[in-house]
Amino acid sequence: MASTGFGDAVDPSRRRWCVHVAGLGLSLALPALPARAAARRGVERPGSLVTVWLAGGPSQLETFDPHPGTAIGGPTRAIDTALDGVQIGADYPQLAAVLDRLSIVRSLVSKEGDHERGTHAMKTGYRPDPVLTHPSLGAVVAHELPQAGIDLPACVALGTGGFRSRGGYLGATLDPYHVPVPGGKGRNLVPPVDPGRQGRRLAAVEAVSRAFETGRAAAVRRTLHDHVRGEAIALMDSPQLAAFDADAEPRAVRDAYGDTPFGRGCLVARRLVEAGVRSVEVTLAGFDTHADNFAGHAALAGTLDPALAALVIDLDRRDLLDSTVILVTGEFGRTPSINPLEGRDHWPHGFSALLAGGGIARGCVVGATDPDGRARVPSDPVDVADLTATVLAALGIDFAREIATPAGRPMRLSGGRVVERLLVDGLRPRA
Amino acid sequence: MHAHRTIGRRLLPALVVTALVVVLIAIVQSPSTPPPGAVGSDDRPGLVAALDAAVAARWTEAGVEPADPAADLAVLRRAWLALAGTIPSLEEIRRFEADGAPDRLDRWIGGLLSERRSAEYLARRLARVFAGDDQGPFLVFRRDRFTAWLADAIHANRPVDQIVSEMVSARGLWTDTPAVNFVTQAQANGSLDAEKLAGRVARCMLGQRIDCAQCHDHPFSPVTQRQFEGLAAHFGQARITLLGLEDDPRRVHRVEAMAAAIPMPAATGMTARNVPPRVPFGEAWVPAAGTHRERLAGWLVHPDNRRFDRAIANRLWQIVFGRPWHDPVDDLPDPPPSPDGSDPVDVLAVDLMDHGRDLRRMLAALASTRIFRLASVHPLLDDDATAARVAEAWAAFPLSPLDPEDLITAMSQTTSLHTIDGGAPLVTRTVRFFRTLDFVRDHGRPADGAPADSVSTVPQSLLRMNGRLTRELVEANALTAAGRIAGMAAADDAAVEVVYLTMLTRRPTPEELSIMRTAIASASTRGRGVEDVCWALFNAAEFAWNH
Numbered sequence: 001m002a003s004t005g006f007g008d009a010v011d012p013s014r015r016r017w018c019v020h021v022a023g024l025g026l027s028l029a030l031p032a033l034p035a036r037a038a039a040r041r042g043v044e045r046p047g048s049l050v051t052v053w054l055a056g057g058p059s060q061l062e063t064f065d066p067h068p069g070t071a072i073g074g075p076t077r078a079i080d081t082a083l084d085g086v087q088i089g090a091d092y093p094q095l096a097a098v099l100d101r102l103s104i105v106r107s108l109v110s111k112e113g114d115h116e117r118g119t120h121a122m123k124t125g126y127r128p129d130p131v132l133t134h135p136s137l138g139a140v141v142a143h144e145l146p147q148a149g150i151d152l153p154a155c156v157a158l159g160t161g162g163f164r165s166r167g168g169y170l171g172a173t174l175d176p177y178h179v180p181v182p183g184g185k186g187r188n189l190v191p192p193v194d195p196g197r198q199g200r201r202l203a204a205v206e207a208v209s210r211a212f213e214t215g216r217a218a219a220v221r222r223t224l225h226d227h228v229r230g231e232a233i234a235l236m237d238s239p240q241l242a243a244f245d246a247d248a249e250p251r252a253v254r255d256a257y258g259d260t261p262f263g264r265g266c267l268v269a270r271r272l273v274e275a276g277v278r279s280v281e282v283t284l285a286g287f288d289t290h291a292d293n294f295a296g297h298a299a300l301a302g303t304l305d306p307a308l309a310a311l312v313i314d315l316d317r318r319d320l321l322d323s324t325v326i327l328v329t330g331e332f333g334r335t336p337s338i339n340p341l342e343g344r345d346h347w348p349h350g351f352s353a354l355l356a357g358g359g360i361a362r363g364c365v366v367g368a369t370d371p372d373g374r375a376r377v378p379s380d381p382v383d384v385a386d387l388t389a390t391v392l393a394a395l396g397i398d399f400a401r402e403i404a405t406p407a408g409r410p411m412r413l414s415g416g417r418v419v420e421r422l423l424v425d426g427l428r429p430r431a
Numbered sequence: 432m433h434a435h436r437t438i439g440r441r442l443l444p445a446l447v448v449t450a451l452v453v454v455l456i457a458i459v460q461s462p463s464t465p466p467p468g469a470v471g472s473d474d475r476p477g478l479v480a481a482l483d484a485a486v487a488a489r490w491t492e493a494g495v496e497p498a499d500p501a502a503d504l505a506v507l508r509r510a511w512l513a514l515a516g517t518i519p520s521l522e523e524i525r526r527f528e529a530d531g532a533p534d535r536l537d538r539w540i541g542g543l544l545s546e547r548r549s550a551e552y553l554a555r556r557l558a559r560v561f562a563g564d565d566q567g568p569f570l571v572f573r574r575d576r577f578t579a580w581l582a583d584a585i586h587a588n589r590p591v592d593q594i595v596s597e598m599v600s601a602r603g604l605w606t607d608t609p610a611v612n613f614v615t616q617a618q619a620n621g622s623l624d625a626e627k628l629a630g631r632v633a634r635c636m637l638g639q640r641i642d643c644a645q646c647h648d649h650p651f652s653p654v655t656q657r658q659f660e661g662l663a664a665h666f667g668q669a670r671i672t673l674l675g676l677e678d679d680p681r682r683v684h685r686v687e688a689m690a691a692a693i694p695m696p697a698a699t700g701m702t703a704r705n706v707p708p709r710v711p712f713g714e715a716w717v718p719a720a721g722t723h724r725e726r727l728a729g730w731l732v733h734p735d736n737r738r739f740d741r742a743i744a745n746r747l748w749q750i751v752f753g754r755p756w757h758d759p760v761d762d763l764p765d766p767p768p769s770p771d772g773s774d775p776v777d778v779l780a781v782d783l784m785d786h787g788r789d790l791r792r793m794l795a796a797l798a799s800t801r802i803f804r805l806a807s808v809h810p811l812l813d814d815d816a817t818a819a820r821v822a823e824a825w826a827a828f829p830l831s832p833l834d835p836e837d838l839i840t841a842m843s844q845t846t847s848l849h850t851i852d853g854g855a856p857l858v859t860r861t862v863r864f865f866r867t868l869d870f871v872r873d874h875g876r877p878a879d880g881a882p883a884d885s886v887s888t889v890p891q892s893l894l895r896m897n898g899r900l901t902r903e904l905v906e907a908n909a910l911t912a913a914g915r916i917a918g919m920a921a922a923d924d925a926a927v928e929v930v931y932l933t934m935l936t937r938r939p940t941p942e943e944l945s946i947m948r949t950a951i952a953s954a955s956t957r958g959r960g961v962e963d964v965c966w967a968l969f970n971a972a973e974f975a976w977n978h
Contacts, residue, residue, distance in 0.1 A: 113620045116566050130563065130630050131640060131761070133878035153889060163566075169880040172888045178873070188893035192902045197963060200950045204967035207946040208935075212973040215808030218818035219830050224887045225972035232892035406882040407759060 045323035047358055047395035048273040049141045051281040052266070052308060054330035055162030056288030057118065059344050060352040061336070062297040064088050065106045065369055072336035072373035075294055083363050091301030094309035100363050101312055101321070102356040103422055107367020107378035108387060110332055110348035115288070118331030118348060119163040125388030125414050132405060136165035137327070137388050138279030139174035140413050144397045147278045151238035153177035154278045158265035161285020162331070169405040176281060183246035183264035189236050202233075243275040244268055253314070258306040266307040270314050273324050287330055291341035312356055325358035325394050329387075336373025350378035353387060359394035359424045366419060385416030393418045475796055478782045483801045485775040486825055493824035501806040501828065503527075503536060505978070508936035509828065510540045510798050512977045513751045516552035516837040520850040521912070521933045540798045544791050548852045550586035553794075554578050555836070556750055557585075560635055561598060561613050564876065568618040571671055573605045577616075580609035590788035591743055592732035595636055599728040600721075604675035611676040614669055614724075623671065625684060629663035636731050638742030638763035641711075660686050661709025665727035678722040684708070732788075737766040740780035744793065748776060751797040753831025753977055802828065807978040830976045832886045835874040838975060839867050839900075845934045845965070846904050846911050870900055895970050905965040907958035917961040923951045926961055934968040 061067060066078040066089045078087035081099035088096055088104075095102075112118040117128050124134035135143065142154035157165060157176035167174030179186055191198045213220045221227075235241070242248055246264040249271075257263035265282040272280050284304055289296045308328065315321040333351020334344035350369040356362075367380035392399035392414055399414040490497050501509075507527055511519045519527070527539060543549050558578040567574065584594045598613035605612050617627045633641045641659055667684025670677055685703045708723045710716075716733035718726050731739055741763055749755035756776045757763045767774065770781050779793055786792055797803060802825055809827040811817035821827050833841065843866065844851050873894050877886055895901060907914040912933055920926035927947040931939045939947060950967075951960030968974055 111620070114568065117619055128565070130627060130879075131634070132880035164875075166878050167881070168878045169882070171882050172875065172877065172886055175875050175878075175888060175890070177890050188890070188897040191897055193963075197954070197959070200953055201963050201966050201970075204946055204950050204964060205970045207943050208967055208971035208973060211940045211943055212971065212978075215806075215810070216812040216827075216830070216978075218815045219807075219812045219822075220972055221815070222818070223830060223832070223972050223976055225975060228887040228889055229892045229896070229970065232889045232896065235889060236893070236897075405880050407880060409880075 045320070046145055046147070046276070046278075047141070048277065048320075048324045049138055049279050049358075049391065049395065050269050050273060050311070050324060050326045051123075051138055051165075051279075052311075052326065052328040052354075053123075053162065053281055053283045054287050054304070054328065055119075055283050055285040056330060057115070057332045057334060057346055058287040058300075058330045058352075059289065059293060059297060059334035060106065060347075060350070060369065061334070061344070062089050062294065062301070063092070064104050064352040064354060066090075067336075067369075067371045067373075070371045070373075072338070072371070074338055076297075083365070086365055089301065091298050092305045094305045095312075098309050098312050101316060102326075102354050103361055103364035103366070105353045105355065105366045105382050105387065105419070105422070106350075106369060107381045108329070108333070108351050108353055108384060109377065109381045110351075110384045113332060113346045113348045115331055116163050118346070121384050122329060122331050122387075123165050124168070125385040125416060132407075132409065132411075133166050133168035134411075135168035135170040135174060136176075136281075137391060138165055138176065138281055139167045139170050140388075140392065141395060141397065142174055142278040143170050144392075144401075144413070145278055145395065147276055150276045151235050151240050152243060152272065152275055152277050153235075155281075156272055156277055156279070157281045157283070158182040158268055159262060159283035159285070161283050165281055169411070176279070179244065179268075181261055182244075182268045182282070183261070184244065186241060186244040189241060191236065205229075240275055243271045243277070246271070253310075256306065256310040256314075258303060258310070260303045260307070262303050263307040263310075266311045267314075270311060270318075270320075273315070273320060274318065289334065289343050290339070290345055291343040293334070293338070293343045308354075315357065321357040323358060325360060325391055326356040327353065327387075327391055328355075329353035336370075349376050350381070355391070355394075355422060357394075358391075359396065360390075361422055361424050364421055366421060382419055383416055385414055386419055387416065389414040389416035390419045390422050394423055475792060475799070478778070478792075478796045479799045481772055481778045481782075482775045482796065485773055485778055486800070486802050488773060490824050490826055493820060493826070495811065495820055495824040495826040497801070498805040498807070498809040498821075498827035500804055502937070504936050505806070506536055506804050507539065509803070509977055510536070510543065512833065512837060512841070513753075514540070514543055514552065514794060514798065515546070515549045516555070516834070516840055517548075517844050517851075518841045518934075519936055520844055521848040521929065522850055524932050524936060536804075537795075537799055541795055544795055546852070547582075547586055551578075551582045553585050553750070553790075554582035557581055557746075560746060561631070562616045563631075564879070567616045571605055571615040571618055572612055573609065574612070576606055576609040577612035585790065588789065588791045591783070591790050592739070592788045595739075596728040596732055599632065599636075599731065600724040602676055602678065608675065614666065614676055615671060617666075618671060623666060623669055625663040625666035625669075626659075628666045629659060632727070632731070633659075633662065634742075634761035635746075636742055637736075637738040638745060638757075638761060639738065640759070640762040658709065658711035660684075660706045662711060662727075664706045664708040665723045667706070667708070668723050678724060680722075734784060737777075737780060737784075738763070740783045740788075741766060741776055743790075744776045744779035744783060747790070747793055747797060748779070751794065751803065753829055756825075828978065830978050832877075832976055835871045835876055836867055838874070839870040841974070842900070842904055842969065845969075846913075848912050848915065848933065866900060870894075870898075873898070892970075895975075896966075901966065901969055905962045905969065907962050913961045913965045914958060917956075917958040923948050923957065923960070926951065926957065927964060930961060930964050930968065934965065935971075935973055 061073060062076045066076050066087060067073040068076060068078045077090035079090045079093060079096050081088055081096040083099045086099065088099065110118060110121050111127060112121040120128045123136045125137065126134040138155050147154050155174055155176040157178045159182060160180045165176055193201065209226050246254060246267045249267060254267065257267040262282065262284045269280040269282050284300065286296065286300055312321065312326065315324055332346055332348040335347045339345060367378050367382060369378045389399040397413065399418070400412055402410045402412050404410055504524065507519050511517055527535065555578055558574060558581055562574060562577055597610040601608050601610040603611055605615050614623065614628060617624045630641065633639045664684035668678045668680060668682045670679055670682065684706045686706050687703050710730050713730065713733065713736055716730045716735055718729035721729065730736065745755050745757050745760055745763055749760045767777060770777050772778055783793055805828050807828040807830060809821050811821045812827060822829060874891050905913055907917045916926050916929045920929060924944060927944055928938055931937060947964050950963050951957055954960030954963060
């Protein structure tokens with residue numbers, strides 16, 4: 001069977017076979033998925049976004065933009081990758097082996113250097129606004145590409161740490177469904193009582209609803225309270241919930257992602273995408289390395305490297321990568337200088353993101369930071385808003401479209417400009 | 432599913448049980464709280480009559496008849512939710528019903544307003560108004576201290592102009608001069624964001640959204656970019672040092688010409704400019720002496736600055752009724768040339784100014800108005816086509832969702848037949864504190880600018896139906912309300928009635944009684960049956976929406 005771990009890159013000529021067998025495996029694992037959502041592959045498939053959120057602000061120098069042998073480089077070594085002439089941190093050997101399927105932005109610039117504000121900027125593409133909560137990129141994707149025919153929530157967040165993504169002015173229905181410990185059955189999905197009691201309870205709550213609706217039926221309907229409870233009950237009963245269950249995967253696949261909550265999160269992300277969920281966020285926290293940056297980082301890399309590499313390979317071999325954008329980043333980077341505690345502090349003036357899948361080009365490296373750490377602006381700077389514009393464009397979304405907030409304020413989905421080099425030819429939007 | 436429970440999770444139920452034992456003992460041993468007294472007797476009836484007239488004019492104008500009066504218990508519940516963020520306990524309901532005097536609602540509401548728990552609740556609401564919803568900057572912003580300071584001020588009924596002046600102009604540490612947290616909250620990326628403060632002053636203290644003027648002239652209001660910069664310049668000398676918030680008289684507010692669409696003369700280029708403090712109107716109201724911030728504070732609360740009182744009045748209207756008279760709450764129309772009594776917010780504003788900026792007086796008056804005492808049912812509310820007319824005309828009390836903190840506070844209250852308030856033992860309050868944090872985190876809070884009809888979500892519904900907290904709260908044991916009702920009620924019908932009073936502050940309808948009776952009879956024990964009824968009431972819209 002195809003699902004036997006995948007340390008090696010898949011031979012493209014075998015892809016069709018893999019798809020076939022993987023599809024078979026899927027139909028066993030997720031029996032009741034709507035045929036179309038689960039079966040469609042390749043670029044025709046509706047897009048999904050997987051955001052791998054590195055909470056705390058990951059050091060670009062220890063991850064995807066090392067400067068070994070310089071004053072700012074610290075003890076971190078660099079290794080060659082599948083991409084000619086491009087090196088990344090030596091703690092990422094598995095990612096290095098598949099880097100030719102991804103692109104790197106090494107010149108992100110943000111104006112926000114503290115966690116809450118920086119998270120808002122990176123997750124939404126907008127600076128915090130005192131009267132408006134902007135939707136996260138995942139919420140925008142779910143809003144622009146509504147998912148049909150599946151019970152699962154359109155936005156799912158896996159793992160804990162950092163500040164949450166929000167539906168913002170697009171509404172609380174696009175706040176992600178949160179699974180703090182990925183791999184199990186999801187949260188609050190099982191009634192605490194047997195079916196007989198559950199039936200009586202629901203009959204009782206309906207009686208209360210009827211009384212409350214008397215004389216104000218339209219006003220009560222507008223609350224959507226009972227409607228949403230109906231949706232929740234449908235979700236509780238849905239066979240699609242199996243997508244949350246990492247244990248349904250063969251041992252070898254689970255091992256490839258790593259036996260960690262984050263690894264299981266990435267595996268569940270793949271299963272959710274496969275089921276047709278529009279937007280999944282997986283969080284790995286602990287990157288706020290003001291002290292002991294190098295040891296702290298190495299430990300995180302041990303979790304991140306296998307999970308991320310497995311996610312890319314797994315999506316690719318299932319022919320889901322062309323429809324799924326993967327975005328890997330955090331709220332900012334870390335200072336070139338090393339502080340007396342062997343740590344690095346917040347640095348929004350040149351940091352990194354990884355991109356892959358969807359309409360994102362493979363093997364593109366954008367921008368460079370100063371190896372001496374003196375320049376305040378990297379070469380070829382990419383504003384955080386440009387990153388959101390590029391991701392939306394890579395999913396075929398008109399990023400410049402203006403929509404009105406509930407208060408009537410016109411807002412663009414993204415205020416940035418597309419970084420054209422990061423897009424596959426032919427997928428550039430007209431905007 | 433229990434296999435993953437951590438030790439902490441095992442401990443919490445035990446802690447909850449301990450807490451409830453302690454609270455029950457305390458209730459049994461302590462004398463009951465003194466009966467509520469009347470709020471200050473004065474000319475407040477005149478104010479209430481003026482508000483009633485202004486709202487009645489809206490009904491006439493819209494051609495919509497007002498709803499019938501609400502039952503006293505319904506008014507009691509909404510008053511408790513509006514002014515204390517919780518629901519009345521069974522103990523309070525029984526005492527209220529025993530109080531046969533015709534003015535009992537006014538007296539009970541007045542009594543609640545003088546209680547510490549009401550001040551704490553209003554402080555929590557106002558802290559979010561003045562300091563936002565964000566966690567805010569690390570170390571230099573202490574929401575807990577700010578909220579406690581506001582609660583003290585509200586409990587002492589300090590005039591609101593003094594409270595606001597202190598927030599705008601205070602100097603010192605965020606810990607021992609908590610008012611400064613209004614300013615320190617605006618620290619971003621290592622320095623104070625004067626523009627953010629100016630925007631907040633305009634929205635919260637003037638009822639005007641002028642933030643857009645930060646980057647360009649505001650398209651809808653007469654405030655220009657230059658005026659906005661002048662307002663922000665009042666915070667230009669404020670800085671955060673190790674000794675706290677200070678004003679450095681040598682500092683000058685500088686504005687970077689931004690990349691935004693500001694037409695700049697070519698000669699000036701994109702350089703920074705010095706901007707002196709300047710108010711957008713009413714220059715004569717600026718005090719002659721003081722720091723820039725003190726002068727701004729004096730101008731804001733000047734008796735002739737009607738926008739201040741109107742902004743406060745519209746906020747309190749929103750707190751009491753769940754939605755503001757002028758929507759959005761922080762963007763009011765210009766004050767009428769002379770007060771004509773047609774705008775209830777203006778009526779309140781004038782009264783606020785004339786009566787020593789007394790917030791408690793305003794809250795008591797709002798809760799005495801006819802609209803506050805109207806039912807939330809109305810013949811036109813049954814039909815989608817006509818429901819909006821009722822809302823627009825304020826012809827019935829509006830439905831509004833409980834804030835997640837209020838929802839959990841109300842849920843916690845239902846586990847006890849007695850009143851859980853600030854006087855509860857520390858362990859009860861501690862457990863409640865952590866429960867609240869967990870619940871609010873899981874439930875989520877409405878986002879700024881989010882659509883009003885998108886407040887119910889599937890995860891919230893799942894949390895209410897299947898969450899651990901619900902399970903703990905409805906569990907019938909010797910210490911919970913559910914258990915005590917099941918154990919002590921003479922018959923199933925009586926049990927249903929007490930559960931309804933405890934949770935919904937009303938008695939069941941005949942249809943409800945019949946269904947709940949069957950539910951209890953079908954359960955393996957009466958305790959299980961009462962749990963099922965409690966669960967149903969928790970999950971009803973009626974519990975989660977103020978009405």
